[in-house]
């Protein structure tokens with residue numbers, strides 16, 4: 207057989223600017239974004255977004271208002287389809303997946319504007335996170351077959367276990383919409399965690415919390431990472447939280463990454479100070 | 490310690506109410522205490538209760554507006570009547586034939602639900618309202634020109650009576666604008682009562698299962714539901730088709746309660762009437778739908794019996810407005826909650842945080 211003659215492929219060096227914690231380096235990163243970008247009409251909301259997250263890393267995504275942080279979350283979870291670039295989740299290209307499939311593949315998230323199932327109880331909210339891990343179908347539910355009872359019992363136990371991470375087990379039968387703001391944010395985290403993700407995305411988890419609640423939240427985020435051995439990427443404006451628990455931080459401004467590094471490096475970075483921290487000092 | 494959860498307790502109360510009402514009405518019937526006109530209302534009231542509960546599944550529990558619920562009732566009515574007549578030889582027992590007719594009605598209703606639901610429920614937005622509205626009108630007009638007959642060779646469907654080509658001894662079941670004629674009146678109050686129980690069982694068990702939770706999650710927040718891996722189209726379709734199937738069964742029972750039925754009985758006004766029951770009973774409240782449908786269906790007929798016959802629609806309208814004002818009045822709601830709250834033991838520490 208005669209192979210068609212081809213031009214030899216030209217190889218160019220690829221700048222790898224991605225960083226992950228040293229302890230995760232043996233394993234491939236849980237998430238890798240390459241040249242990710244999206245345009246809304248003429249507006250480029252995110253461009254050339256390259257990032258890697260280690261298997262057990264707590265990573266931070268920061269930047270001024272409107273920088274494109276939430277948009278990155280929406281790209282990762284396929285609320286928006288990227289205009290450019292690749293998302294590799296555990297080495298698998300999520301190109302053809304939708305939001306539901308991405309969740310099944312291992313990404314769970316919370317929302318900047320809390321999105322709970324307000325008319326349902328706290329327990330039901332968590333059980334909805336467990337939805338794909340409860341294994342009985344419609345008919346078993348309709349006729350109350352044994353699968354229903356077993357599935358519901360397991361779901362109840364698991365939901366209570368997860369709620370107890372945030373000391374919320376006693377709120378199980380309250381309506382989610384009636385909870386105070388801080389508790390709603392915590393419930394969203396529990397619900398996301400219930401989907402058994404390998405990467406948890408938290409969009410401003412401390413927004414609206416007082417300092418003591420924030421301190422408790424920081425402890426809990428670390429606790430979640432330690433118990434479940436998952437990666438967490440969080441967006442946050444509260445610098446004490448970001449600098450306190452994030453290992454790798456990525457700074458976004460006008461949709462572009464302007465710095466990456468450890469908390470110390472980020473705090474010392476002149477570009478960051480100008481774009482973000484500097485503004486805060488003036489204010 | 491096994492705690493009965495609030496949902497299943499509510500469900501049991503609903504069964505209790507329906508069974509108690511049935512027993513009382515049966516006693517009254519046996520003692521001849523119900524007037525003829527009241528007796529004639531029993532079966533249709535059962536049908537409208539089933540209609541309201543099933544529409545509540547779509548509107549209150551799934552959160553999608555449907556304006557053509559009567560269309561599914563119509564599908565069920567005419568297919569149920571056809572089945573009841575066609576199966577005359579095969580199933581001699583009237584009770585079994587009625588059951589078969591209800592099943593056929595439910596099935597045809599469900600098929601209608603799939604045909605409407607599959608394309609429309611994929612779309613985001615209020616398309617369902619528009620499409621169901623059109624669907625109801627289309628079904629009405631199609632049946633208006635439809636001729637269905639049966640002979641030993643089976644069912645014949647045509648657009649004119651001559652087109653049926655029935656063999657000797659064949660009967661025409663549906664006669665275009667005259668609707669279904671010579672219908673065997675198989676429906677009974679007991680059948681209506683059982684259909685309500687089945688409807689409650691289906692809707693309540695669905696709602697308090699994994700699937701029902703997913704359906705309510707879509708209503709509360711579709712984006713969040715997708716983010717936890719819930720398949721939007723699947724659960725929307727599940728709720729909508731179940732709702733259509735129950736409406737079909739109700740239609741079959743309704744159709745088999747009269748010796749003739751015309752398709753214009755199931756028009757837009759009927760759809761809106763059922764929607765009114767659902768809204769006044771409370772979106773998502775099964776018990777509310779049962780009670781609202783029972784009271785509001787019987788009310789205008791009761792008014793007809795009194796001297797006030799001429800003013801009955803006026804009085805009906807005033808009562809509707811009053812109910813609407815009362816059920817939406819925050820002070821009255823508070824009062825109701827407080828009164829009901831006194832009978833509940835636990836003060837629910839959780840709800841204290843709600844003020845914030």
Ligand SMILES: Nc1ncnc2c1ncn2[C@@H]1O[C@H](COP(=O)(O)OP(=O)(O)OP(=O)(O)O)[C@@H](O)[C@H]1O
Nearest residue numbers: 246249251269270271272273274275276277278318
């Ligand atoms: N669906 C959309 N259509 C058009 N523009 C959008 C859309 N979503 C986001 N944008 C724009 O993209 C930019 C980034 O928005 P994004 O919400 O990601 O910011 P953010 O970094 O999360 O800000 P904040 O800190 O205020 O939450 C903004 O200019 C916003 O107006």
Ligand SMILES: [Mg+2]
Nearest residue numbers: 275276277318
């Ligand atoms: Mg944001």
